[in-house]
Amino acid sequence: MDTHLLIKIVHMSGAALACLAVLVRAFTLFQGVQGNQPNPVARKLFVALQHGAMTLIALTGIVLLWMKNFDVQPWFYAKVVLFLVLLSSLGKAYRKGDEILLVQRRAGLFLAVLSLVSIIGLVILKPNFG
Template identity: 75%
Template sequence: METQLLIKIIHMCGVALGCFAILIRAFTLFKGTQGNLPNPAGRKLFVALQHGSMTLIALTGLVLLYMKNFDVQPWFYAKVVLFLVLLSSLSKAYKKDDNAMLVQRRAGLFIAAVALISIITLVIIKPVFG
């Protein structure tokens, strides 16, 4: 099997795992919350799953970028920005600090979901600009 195809498959498995982790972890903001904090049940597993998948996505993405000699389409830059928005909003949603209200955490989760859907849409459509 070609190396680039194998890394692309691993990358997409990481994306699927990331989507699953975000979906499963989202339930902690709606059930069993403790004050302004998410439900602590299974926290370590969910955090490990989410961090592992995001790390896998970033590393395989960088390897794929290197293998393509950094030759990218214009929509790729939007994908990178949306990935940073995804990471930032997830960190806001699940911050250990009790100062963030539950509604702010849910808004961070909503922004992360919109960013994730936008990334997947960009990859599927692959728009041509100009």
């Protein structure tokens, strides 16, 4: 099997794992909430799953970029910006501390899901900005 294809499959598997992690972890903001904090049940497992998936996506993405000699399409830059929005929104949604209200956490989750759906849409459509 071609190395590029293998890394691409791992990258897409990481994306699927990230989608699953975001959706599963989202339930902690709606069920068993304690004050302004998400449900602490299985918190370490969900955090590890989400961090592992995002790290896998970033590392395999960098390897794929290197393999393509950093020759990318214009929509790729939008994908990178949306990935940074995804990470920032998830950070806001699940940050420790009671200073962040539950409604703000849910808004962060909404932005994260919106950016995740937008990334998937960009990858499927591969629009031509120009």
